[in-house]
Amino acid sequence: MISLRINGETRRVEVDPETPLLWVLRDHLGLTGTKYGCGVALCGSCLVHLDGEPVNACVTPVGAVGGRTVTTIEGLAKDLSHPLQRAWIAEQVPQCGYCQPGQLMAAAALLAKIPQPTDSEIDQAMSRVLCRCGTYSRIRRAIHRAAVPETKEV
Amino acid sequence: MAQRLRLSRRDFLKISALAGGGLLLGVHLPSSGRLAEAAGDAVFAPNVFLRIGTDGAIIVEVARSEMGQGVMTALPMLIAEELDVGLDQLSARFAPADTAYVNRLIGQQLTGGSTSVRDAWVVLREAGAVAREMLVATAAEQWGVPPGECRTERAQVIHGASGRRTGYGELAAAAASQPVPESVFLKDPEEWRLIGTRAPRLDVPEKVSGQARFGLDVRLPGMLFASVERCPVFGGRLLRVDDAKARAVSGVVDVVPVTAGIAVVAKDTWSAFQGRKALAVDWDFAGNETLDSAAIRRRFEARLAERGVPVREEGDAPKALSGAAKTVEAIYEAPFQAHACMEPMNATADVRADGCDVYVPTQAQTRTQQVAMTITGLPEERVRVHTTYLGGGFGRRGEADFVLDAVELSKHLGRPVQVVWTREDDIRHCFYRPATLNRLRGGIDAAGSPIAWEHQIVGPSILARVAPAAVKDGVDRTSVEGAANLPYAIPNIQVDYSLAGTQVPVGFWRSVGSSQNAWVTECFLDELAAAAGRDPFELRRALLEGSPRHLRVLELAADKAGWGKPLPAGRHRGIAVAESFAGFVAQVAEVSVGEDGQVRVHRVVCAVDVGPVINPDTVEAQMEGGIVFGLTATLKGAVTIEAGRVVQGNFHDFPLLRIDEMPLIEVHIARSDDPIGGVGEPGTPPIAPAVCNAVYAATGTPVRALPIALGPRKAGAEKAPAAQPMA
Ligand code: FES
Numbered sequence A: 001m002i003s004l005r006i007n008g009e010t011r012r013v014e015v016d017p018e019t020p021l022l023w024v025l026r027d028h029l030g031l032t033g034t035k036y037g038c039g040v041a042l043c044g045s046c047l048v049h050l051d052g053e054p055v056n057a058c059v060t061p062v063g064a065v066g067g068r069t070v071t072t073i074e075g076l077a078k079d080l081s082h083p084l085q086r087a088w089i090a091e092q093v094p095q096c097g098y099c100q101p102g103q104l105m106a107a108a109a110l111l112a113k114i115p116q117p118t119d120s121e122i123d124q125a126m127s128r129v130l131c132r133c134g135t136y137s138r139i140r141r142a143i144h145r146a147a148v149p150e151t152k153e154v
Numbered sequence B: 001m002a003q004r005l006r007l008s009r010r011d012f013l014k015i016s017a018l019a020g021g022g023l024l025l026g027v028h029l030p031s032s033g034r035l036a037e038a039a040g041d042a043v044f045a046p047n048v049f050l051r052i053g054t055d056g057a058i059i060v061e062v063a064r065s066e067m068g069q070g071v072m073t074a075l076p077m078l079i080a081e082e083l084d085v086g087l088d089q090l091s092a093r094f095a096p097a098d099t100a101y102v103n104r105l106i107g108q109q110l111t112g113g114s115t116s117v118r119d120a121w122v123v124l125r126e127a128g129a130v131a132r133e134m135l136v137a138t139a140a141e142q143w144g145v146p147p148g149e150c151r152t153e154r155a156q157v158i159h160g161a162s163g164r165r166t167g168y169g170e171l172a173a174a175a176a177s178q179p180v181p182e183s184v185f186l187k188d189p190e191e192w193r194l195i196g197t198r199a200p201r202l203d204v205p206e207k208v209s210g211q212a213r214f215g216l217d218v219r220l221p222g223m224l225f226a227s228v229e230r231c232p233v234f235g236g237r238l239l240r241v242d243d244a245k246a247r248a249v250s251g252v253v254d255v256v257p258v259t260a261g262i263a264v265v266a267k268d269t270w271s272a273f274q275g276r277k278a279l280a281v282d283w284d285f286a287g288n289e290t291l292d293s294a295a296i297r298r299r300f301e302a303r304l305a306e307r308g309v310p311v312r313e314e315g316d317a318p319k320a321l322s323g324a325a326k327t328v329e330a331i332y333e334a335p336f337q338a339h340a341c342m343e344p345m346n347a348t349a350d351v352r353a354d355g356c357d358v359y360v361p362t363q364a365q366t367r368t369q370q371v372a373m374t375i376t377g378l379p380e381e382r383v384r385v386h387t388t389y390l391g392g393g394f395g396r397r398g399e400a401d402f403v404l405d406a407v408e409l410s411k412h413l414g415r416p417v418q419v420v421w422t423r424e425d426d427i428r429h430c431f432y433r434p435a436t437l438n439r440l441r442g443g444i445d446a447a448g449s450p451i452a453w454e455h456q457i458v459g460p461s462i463l464a465r466v467a468p469a470a471v472k473d474g475v476d477r478t479s480v481e482g483a484a485n486l487p488y489a490i491p492n493i494q495v496d497y498s499l500a501g502t503q504v505p506v507g508f509w510r511s512v513g514s515s516q517n518a519w520v521t522e523c524f525l526d527e528l529a530a531a532a533g534r535d536p537f538e539l540r541r542a543l544l545e546g547s548p549r550h551l552r553v554l555e556l557a558a559d560k561a562g563w564g565k566p567l568p569a570g571r572h573r574g575i576a577v578a579e580s581f582a583g584f585v586a587q588v589a590e591v592s593v594g595e596d597g598q599v600r601v602h603r604v605v606c607a608v609d610v611g612p613v614i615n616p617d618t619v620e621a622q623m624e625g626g627i628v629f630g631l632t633a634t635l636k637g638a639v640t641i642e643a644g645r646v647v648q649g650n651f652h653d654f655p656l657l658r659i660d661e662m663p664l665i666e667v668h669i670a671r672s673d674d675p676i677g678g679v680g681e682p683g684t685p686p687i688a689p690a691v692c693n694a695v696y697a698a699t700g701t702p703v704r705a706l707p708i709a710l711g712p713r714k715a716g717a718e719k720a721p722a723a724q725p726m727a
């Protein structure tokens, strides 16, 4: 039995500790917001936070998580209240939407470290998450928007 | 003032009472997919539903696939505009293939096979107008006033003189028994309140909360997960399998042969993947294990040596060539391409004795249903197709191979099964954009005007696989689109096609034939411009006098890009224009070429004419997306074949464009009263030639094969494009 701290809750699962966290989230815990795209740390669709650090859940054995807290897209914020989610809506970022949980988690980790990132800091942090639909320009705009302390706007 | 118009397709519309009261309106929107077109839309099968409940709930259900192109917002917008409801007052859902609705509405009308975007554009506005008119008639009757004295606003009918108003919900039940009008008013464009606005997409909130349900997110009680080992070599088949080790993997439930190969079924996806790695399989490669890209190229070359089937002949191109002051000849080579949707292929099936449910991210509901019916032997009304969100489509999800896997397995096991393709499965077992080999010859007269154009395309045919009857006289029209309809006023044109099949399965890939034909023709035009010593933009302009929509976007793009104005050192521009799917797009790319031969695209200016615009934000997003999709194919990767199999397997050897390689993209929408066109595809064709033409301007050497692969450059190697000598 493995015990995990996910999105503020403690969850227990009975799986082989070698099983990647991705599949434990998706197939055992019903947290399907974290996506499978490549399985080998090449696309970032599966990005989650371990103690706030962005990691690819597809190559993180669940047995290696230990006592670290796991945050998934479901735990980013209730009611779309995270500044990045609001910015994503304002910029109408998603197309098919499949890569967006990974994009948002990567962006959230970036802003936690660098509240006002430059374009090249965005490039560096976000180039690990692929988007086949080509929403990159809007992702960049949305990160800049979220990085500006919100004033009373529209 | 708007005029009364006869309904264009009255037989596309059915009205009835909703079970439990309320109004149900079903619209048959002909599918615009090529597969459906090939198959023909034979039966009235409503696929857009408007439901107005007695509680005032307004629901639009769209049996169309939302793969990022915004259809789930655009189609309801058309209805809402004429119905006079706000987008905030309705909810949009994917229509379940609910037989209860279909049965209540179905008539056996034939609707014919012709399909177009224009149908949706007109039919859905008419549907909204019909519902509105019936609601108004109901209110007018109840109030004893002429309908003409009533107006509508935000889901209410209002009688101005008396100030009475009633919500649509209260009228819905009675409205369902009103006669369906023969004709309706459609608003004039100046009266539109929704169409043309940047309405926020209805699917965005779910897509930023992680709640949007894609195919892989389907969870059913008791379901199992499966992964299928397919023959790595095209056309092979399973000989024998030793599954002892696979069965010993913890979590594995069964190992089952299926049409596509051998499936490992497990309690979770990971166990299924692990079990699959433990299989020992013998395949019969059917002699295809020697196939490789070089052999395919030789096959194409052999066909290039003989004349193809003429698809366009004007004047006498060979004669004009022999009399030309200057000639240019070139071979252009486009590779196979995979779709690589971010969500790998998958489907979930639940086959029971009394019915079958398929949950699938599909672009082809009908085909999905047919496959499930064939395997289960169940009648149509017992096979339900539930369309989830699609994590990308680009044509790949018009196929049903993943459906076949899931339905076969669920039938065999008597439990719901989700089939999950790995990324490697997805890239190695795709239906690829056809590779083609092209020969072009062009002739220029003494005054520098192109007078002859010869183009021969050799390549495999998509229609030969999906709809062989649609291949007419050896010509697959999807293979020549973007080439046969060359828009330039050149007096002698000859376009030939040679169908050359290979064992590599081919399919529809965003913008289809135009995706490579626009590259070939637009690059070769720049070669002619160089030979004639003319500016590529000015030459196009001179040759496009008879093509006003091409000209409109060409001039707009050139103007916004500052064509002809100086650029920072090391930067070069290229321009291209193309029509596909009734959308006209021109792009100007600004690139630089590093000393290592690395091509960097800095800026893309895109001008688009798609006629009336439903949602400008969606048009811009689709142009951005189409450009990025095309840039990946221009700069990054390709699918190649070795030993009968696809070499590439994951994003390390089939790389996609990343955010740090993104150019600045500017989209300019042309004002246009011309017929409405598609937006999902036309953004892709011009980008490859715009970039390659800029590289040509930078290096003086035309780019005749994709993806661009330049070697290291000598310092100061930059030079102006020069004519290639005739081979
Ligand atoms: S699925 Fe983990 S990086 Fe792609």
Ligand code: FES
Residues within 6 Å of the ligand: A094, A095, A096, A097, A098, A099, A100, A130, A131, A132, A133, A134, A135, B068, B342, B391, B392
């Ligand atoms: S929105 Fe489709 S992959 Fe990014």
